[in-house]
Amino acid sequence: MYLSLKSEIIKIKRTSIRKMLLMIPFICSLLAIGFNFLSGDPDVISLSAETIINHWGILWLSVLIALTAGLLNNLERKSTNFKTILALPINLQKKEMSRVLLIIGFVVLGSLLLVAALSLTRILIQTASIAVPLSSCILAVILMFVTSLWQVPFCLWLSRKTNFFITLLLNSMLNLNLGALFAPTEAWWFIPYSWHLRVQMPLTKLHSNGIPLPQNDELLSYSVIPIALVVSIIFFIVLTSMTARSFNKIEVK
Incomplete structure (x- = not known):
């Protein structure tokens, strides 16, 4: 597994x-x-850190995952069309899991850079009285990372079966539409794209549409967090296993 991951890092x-x-x-x-600055409202501007997290979940996190998966598969297609991998005496399932780990590494780095941007924003922009602590913002980023991990094996499989552009368009649009639509509803747990959007609401105090939530709103309940973590981790493990098995089947094509 380590050698497979190392070879993927060398490729890029x-x-x-x-x-x-x-x-x-x-x-x-x-x-x-x-x-936020375009609004001209000081209260809106002072919630810039929370808005960054909201935008990250609505679009950019899914874009980062889809781009990484699509570019990795494109790189392989343009070089040898996976022939080099298939010719090697290696376990293809482990090879695919190493690619999953590589993408997760990119998402970790992206999340850390986002935390740095959040910290800098809090230093440079005066916060509002309703602003949440920076620690809550950082925790929201971490939870969103965990609850979106399932997109990694899904995008790897989708970009291999289709192409880079379909993967990017489909993953970002489903997240933007299905995620934002179902995250504030009781059916949020049934739609994977809504999981990372729902867990950030109690921490950032923002609706998925970016509007501050009123006090005592039911969307501020922390009870959704353990549920989202459990179902997302299980779903990630299942999809990773299925994607690895699917990758193993290209050996006979």
């Missing part, structure tokens, strides 16, 4: 993939802050 070492992907958290932060 001389490409622009790393630099391009790690710019996404900063693009997300700048656009979210710019969006």
Whole structure:
């Protein structure tokens, strides 16, 4: 597993993939802050950190995962169309799991950069009286990372079966539409794209549409967090296993 992961890292070492992907958290932060400043309302501007998290969950987190998976598969297709991998005496399931770990590594780095942007935002922009602590913002980023992990094996499988553009479009649009639609409803647990949006609500005190939630709103309940964590981890394990088995089948094609 370690050697497979190391080989994947070497493949992207001389490409622009790393630099391009790690710019996404900063693009997300700048656009979210710019969006708040356009409102001209000091109360809205002071909630810039919370808005960054909201934008991250609504769009950019899914874009980061889809881009990484799509670019990795594109790199393999353009080089040898997976022939090099298939010719090696290796366990293909472990090879696919190493690619899953590589993408997770990118998401971890992206999340850490987002936390850095959040911290800088809190330093430079005066917060509102209703603003949540920075620790809650950081916890929200961590929980969103865990509850969106299932997208990694899904996007790897989808980009291999279709192409880069379909994966990027489908993953981001389903997240933007299904996630935002179902996250504030009682059926949130049934839609995977709503899990990471729902867990951030009690922590950021923002609705999935970016509007501050009133006190005592039912969406502020922390009871959804353990449920989302359990179902997302189980779903991630199931999808990773299925994706690895699917990758193993290309050996006979």
